């Protein structure tokens with residue numbers, strides 16, 4: 001991208017008044033292609049599909065217009081079209097930066113006004129740019145707007161480069177954080193994530209009273225399942241169970257794998273609904289086990305008191321209930 005914009009600018013500065021085809025036609029094609037590539041790069045950054053025709057349409061439109069002598073010889077019209085195409089690409093890039101807010105927390109913010117300002121600058125350019133010094137380069141005159149144009153372009157390129165570096169860095173950091181909080185096998189949160197988010201919810205509950213229930217699930221006879229179906233069979237059983245629970249979660253529920261075959265679900269549903277949810281999961285697992293691998297699960301439920309400020313007490317209570325469920329024959333639910 002940098003190579004294209006440098007080459008485009010260099011070509012643009014080669015105007016001699018004798019032959020302007022390369023500086024006028026090709027330099028602007030390269031600069032517009034550079035904007036198209038920037039849009040594509042931001043699409044890739046946000047994990048969205050890149051459309052090659054969009055990347056190339058700016059340079060192609062420019063080339064087609066330049067084939068008309070009336071357009072080619074009108075500096076005003078050329079300024080209007082390059083400005084319009086540049087603004088269009090920059091607005092598309094701004095839209096991609098807006099999409100980046102789903103993946104980033106901080107660094108996309110400065111890029112948004114910067115990119116939007118750049119688009120507005122090019123939308124306004126045709127009203128202020130008299131075409132100097134291009135028209136009178138040979139005579140050595142210079143336009144005030146030309147200096148602003150160059151200054152804005154340099155400022156935009158430098159600021160955007162730093163912001164994009166910061167965006168890449170932030171995404172890397174968030175990726176590491178996400179990896180440290182999720183279970184690689186099942187994709188659900190791990191114990192650390194559960195304790196972090198769970199404690200946060202318990203603290204929130206102290207100020208705003210809402211129901212909070214903890215369900216501890218433990219797959220039954222998992223050692224035997226591993227022995228019978230192999231470790232790979234055990235792994236896919238764990239994934240199957242997580243998918244089953246995930247399909248019955250509500251937005252606010254926190255679900256995580258907190259041990260080998262032990263899972264925790266913190267829910268803000270009322271007590272009777274939490275019991276129904278646990279019972280439903282237990283029933284569905286016993287009825288629909290995957291690949292003919294019979295599976296059952298035991299669960300212990302605990303209900304949070306308003307004065308609690310950490311999840312550990314709730315975990316101990318649910319663990320006692322789970323122990324009772326195991327002792328009473330497994331494939332059942334006990335309340336604390």
Ligand SMILES: Nc1nc2c(ncn2[C@@H]2O[C@H](COP(=O)(O)OP(=O)(O)OP(=O)(O)O)[C@@H](O)[C@H]2O)c(=O)[nH]1
Pocket residue numbers: 185218219220221222223224226230231232233234235238259260261326330
């Ligand atoms: N396949 C697989 N097995 C695991 C994983 N993590 C832990 N396990 C196995 O889970 C089994 C747990 O065994 P136990 O703690 O004895 O529990 P259990 O056999 O389910 O017995 P109960 O809890 O009393 O029903 C062990 O054999 C572990 O090796 C994993 O990621 N994948």
